[in-house]
Amino acid sequence: MCTGVAFADTEAIRGRVLDDATGQPLPGVTVYGESDEAAVTDESGEFVLPGTPLAVTVIEGSYEPVVVPVTGRLEIRLVARPEGAEVIEIVGESRAATPGAVTIDRQQLTTIPGARGDVLSGIKNLPGIANNGSLTPLSSGLIIRGASPESSRILVDGFEIPILYHFLGVQSVLPTEMLGNVEYLPGTFGTSYGRASAGIVAATSRETPTETSAFAELSFINVAGLVQGPIGKRAGYAVAARRSVIDAILPAVIPSDSGLNFTAYPRYYDYQGKATYQPTDRWSLQAFVFGSDDGVELVTDRDNAADPVATGSFVNTASFTRGIASARYRRPGLDMKHAISAYTDTNHFTVGRERYLLLDRLGIATRSETIWDPTGWLRLTVGAESDLTRTDFDIKFTRPPREGDPRGPNFTNDALIVATGAATSRDLAGWASATAYPIPSLEITAGARVDAYLRNDVVEVQPRGQAAFTVTDGSTIRAAAGTYTRPAQNLDQGLQADLRPETAHQFSVGVEQRLLSSVTFRGTAFYNRLSDLIVLPADRRDPTSLGGYENLGSGSVRGVEMLLQARTEKVFGWLAYTGAIATRRDADGMPERRFDYDQTHNLIAVASVQIDPRWRVGGRFQLTTGRPYTPVMGAVYQSDIDSYLPMYGAPNSQRVDVQHQLDLRVDRTWTFDRWKLAAYLDISNVYVNAAAIDYQYNFDYSQRTALTSLPILPSFGVRGEL
Template sequence: MKKGYAAQSLSRTILLTVVILFYVTQAHTQNTAVHISLKLKDATLKEFVKRIEESTGYSFIYGEEIVITQKINLNVKEMPLPEVLDNVFKNESISYRLSGKHILLQKKKTTKPVSRKFTISGYVTDGTSSETLIGANIIDSHQNQGSTTNPYGFYSITLPAGKAELRFSYLGYTTEQHSFVLQKDTVINVQLADNNQLQEVVIISDKAEAGARATQMGAIEIPTLQINKVPSILGEADVMKAIQLMPGVQAGVDGSAGLYIRGGSPDQNLILLDGTPVYNVDHMFGFFSVFTPEAVKKVTLFKSSFPARFGGRLSSVIDVRTNDGDMKNYHGTFSIGLLTSKINLEGPIVKDKTSFNISVRRSYLDLLAKPFMPDDEKYSYYFYDLNAKVNHKFSDRSRLFLSAYNGKDHFSAQYDSNTDYTDGSGMDWGNTIVSARWNYIFNNRLFSNTTVAYNNYLFTTNAYTYNQTSNANESMVNRYSANYHSGIRDWSYQLDFDYNPLPAHHIKFGTGYLYHRFRPEVMTSKIADLSNHQVERDTTYHNINNSRISAHEVTAYAEDEMKIGPLLRLNAGLHLSMFHVQQQSYFSLQPRLSARYQVSKDIALKASYTKMSQYVHLLSSTPIAMPTDLWVPVTQKIKPMRSHQYALGGYYTGIRGWEFSLEGYYKDMRNVLEYKEGVSFFGSSAGWENKVEMGKGRSAGIELMAQKTMGKTTGWISYTLSKSDRKFAKGGINNGERFPYKYDRRHNINLTVSHQLTDRIDLSASWVFYTGGTSTIPEEKTTIIRPEGSSNSGFGGWSADYGYYYPSGNNTPTVSEASYVEQRNNYRLPASHRLNIGVNFNKKTKHGMRIWNISLYNAYNAMNPTFVYRSTSKNNSDKVVIKKYTILPLIPSFTYTYKF
């Protein structure tokens, strides 16, 4: 019975299956048999459902979660129903199923796809002039990721596919937003509009490598607006004077443009003009710099946490970039002051294709003083600067920049006597720099810059004597002339890449070659005798036969700016260098590491380590910059200087419009040079290796800064507590005991304020206070006899030990007094302080803007020491008296500027 029942059940199951298959097949035949002719434009899902139900008799079943993202457009004739449904829902996350006379709609069940990433790149430029903007910020609000434009205005950012909302911003420009769906690699070139809002001025900007949110520490961008507003000597705005107001920076001699940064010397600062090193940045013996503010686009100071692409100096990098030129309109600036006049012009050569920028500055003390000089004495001094740049755009992927700079100082003196005797001399010194840079975008992630440059610094001096004597029997004419010149010449090639492989990585790498041609000095003299018979005896002497020195410098670097999690960012890099001179090669491997940890929204901590090497030295003994200072390379005896710097800092931005920072550093230096006891340098590098000793140096300090970045009143106050000293081998300088560095200053305070009084009037002021540096002052006198021939190569000199000028030697024995000093830098100078005030009166005219500037340098006439010297008391010749010499009292000035 059970067996029959089982057979019967099996038969019923087979029969039921056959019936179901028949009905399913029949239903499918009926569905495919339904053909539709339908025309719809921008229809909603509801409208589409209604038309299908009316045409076919089918009914749709779906819930509220079923929505479409795009309007429905159809124009079909006699198309099967399944094909119509496939076309409508192919780009939607909706699936359908036919069941009898019902159409069931459901959300597609799909596995989550791997998110694809695409790169957005392009240039950010000024909307008026088309000039590229350096350090513009690009932020995506959806992913909270950002990037900045490089020194050529190019940016690249990689984001996941989908909705993107980029915000482009830059100081002084209106923020621009771009919202779109990112589905492929995209190029977006953005032109930002100038917002002309003076009430919000960022003093220290927050860019990729500078500011509180940057990974690097000790990096400060100096806005050109602030450079022009800082009151200075004779109303002459100066890049170096603005940098001196930053924490950790010393000015050296009061009023000079010298830079002593974190215990370093002036030759330890790498100063770049559009990527090319500048060896002499001084005008007027160091009281002004060669940089004309109207030609400058951006200035960035690095005093620690040096990016790996920089090398060759120990203390700082000052990266100066010049204006590219307006590609749309012609305009310029003309300015006249008590010291100089200058003009800047820029505009298109071919509109939106090629532009130019040219800036010329010249002083005219020689022209003003000439009418007041006596006939028998004539003196002349002037300096000039010429900056020129051409910017050509081949395409959005290829650009070419041609830059040139030429600057010179000239001094001459001539004395005519009544006895047909003429004596004269002259000095000329300056730089010539020519460079070509080619930007090329290989793809949206890889940007390249190729630079070829030529740099020539030359100092020449000449002296001549003309004497004519005559009597009844004979007339004799004697001419004597001497010429001296020195300098350094470079040819360089640099190849740099910016690569953005992932959103969390921004890689820079490159290589460079620099050929140095040092010319320490060549001195020639010429004597000519002319008699009545016009027989000329002409003899040339080579007093100094110092051969030219060639050196080769090769560098390579790589650095990665990386984001590790939401709170930690790192910049890790490596700089490699090789310096070959006089059959000796020096190699250096220099790691760089900096980190920023975001404790909270408004608090960040930073730490860094940097190793640097330096292969060139500046020989100098004077307290002010002199053109006789000579650049010399390392030798087989003199090793490269090296430094290790460690830094730690904290930053707070929790108060709107304010930024606060605290940085501490320790710098250890090796192979630093000092002159030996009793010797100095003045104009001759002969035997310089025997005049110096190599030793150790160390510097430590704490820098505090508070700055107001928004509103009508902006500015900052900074305080630096620092110490710097030197130590040499026992038996050498200072008998191996530590002694303070000559610009070791314990306390330094800078206060800078700018206030927009009205739309037409703005005020600015700066007050500085710093404790005195050190000097070596003789304590006792002794008598020395110089043997015959113990000359100083015909030159006098400034004593590095004693702080006074000594006369040149000769070839006869001399008896003179010398001074005995027990300890190097045994005297500390008095403190210095100074208030500078400036006011600008602005007025719009029909064709531009007129600006009157009135400034007071050293407003309350503080008699700060430029240098000190040893003297004796009027009442007691054995009593030593230290006297100071001041050359910069209260100096008023005015400047007229017209912008058109």
């Protein structure tokens, strides 16, 4: 973890380098600028770097490398690299970091118990992200500050990916080894990101290394491999692939009397390839192609009296491929990035013989951003992006569940969407912001983003601003506010062009305080006021409800987030707490209710200890409020259709069980002359607390059974690394 706030004069950057654990200055450390500039720290850890680079890089043998943006008085704290850790790790602070933003290094995230070595699973342990095990147990997205997964965006090198996790959510679609930084912005983010009314997770692909390396891994989850290395002095490559092994394990664990017969067991694979080339010291080019493919096909011979059409087979195939070509130009005071991306996205779902949802997307997108630092006390950012997507659809399917819906879809009795055709969405955006440092300890950013959702014929101007004030060394206060919108593109809302985007006015304040040399605290309070929420006023059984979405809803999310982090040479850990209330009204005059994703309390404790160069052990405990649900008060038999119509109580007025679980992880490393062998055992839910996460009712709603979280999930893996 590094902290850095800038001080710059017109010709040089001045700063100091410290050991993060001890607070002692580090002499003899080389600090690099953006071209040929470099400086070495003196006995006091001080350095003077010629020029006015946007960022400086510090690579020191036994410490984690860091890249620090130059945004004021510069103090760089280096974290000792744990023995046996991967060599190439870059951790940077986000530009104009907003309250609640967190950047935690990859080595920590991948060794969190329960994350199974997956950095994008590890981020679920940060404040503001809900424990979605209870909210959407099989979800492919993240729930940030009480908002649905569709309200946040997951970006890779600036472009969105349609899903973050493979089937069952046990693994993300991008392996840790292909990622550089992961920037988590739970709200009040800057103008560079848009089309999201909640939060942003922005991952960057990893720079190709200067030395050839490779690994192969086999675990309960998947088999994976990677090869990467340089090509000459100015180019590099990385190639990786993974394939699940869960389809080999499931037959052994599914009960024979389950009534389920898999024609094709759940399986996934993903793949990545990256090439970089640096024609000059100032230009760098890169091409990155990645994608994933998930599939499952099962047959059930059980009758489904409540939904006869759903009897038989379920088939789901989903895949995407994205290619990104980008160019970056950097010289002192100027940083320009231009990228173009093409992608395909396929999602086919069939239920029984008569219900199908076939979506095939093809798109092209561009993104450019320029950061100009003309004076050292003022930095200007301008950017633009475009997205053109064509969706071919062939649909005979019921409407998907709505926010607040007490029940899932009924493929027999619900009104059907029957449509074939193609739709094109065209989104354009531009943004500009200025960051000023009127005094060395104060950073103020103000700007605006304009999003044009041309399919909906809507243009939205969204002002945003952030401020950070360094009170004392190690003590910073932050505040931010802004307007955020997301277009009506989720689920079948995308078929309706007359909807306005959902809007959030977000406000947050936060404090960062170093308590001890190795202990820091972050606290954030936030308030999001929501309007134009898209609702479906009519009942899904009513065929006249088709095309009936309206911007009638409003609501708010307010809460606090706290993160207490500790890190020494051999130990890291944190205590993260989120307390939030997310409520809404589906229309003026309607009663206020909880959002589906409301989670009042979420407490996470993580600790990991490097016992010696060979052994690392860690634990993780999570305690969260159960998800809201709508109780069933009774049911009326519908004689004409031989079905029961449930009578519901107040929407989301009750909650399922409190969720709690303990995860443990043990890592063992063997180091040989030319290679390294590592093994890990990662056990989720050690004390087998199979808490209820939802309820399933019998045919007449007279009794219910609990759908429970996975009682225990052990994962063992071995990995050989050159």
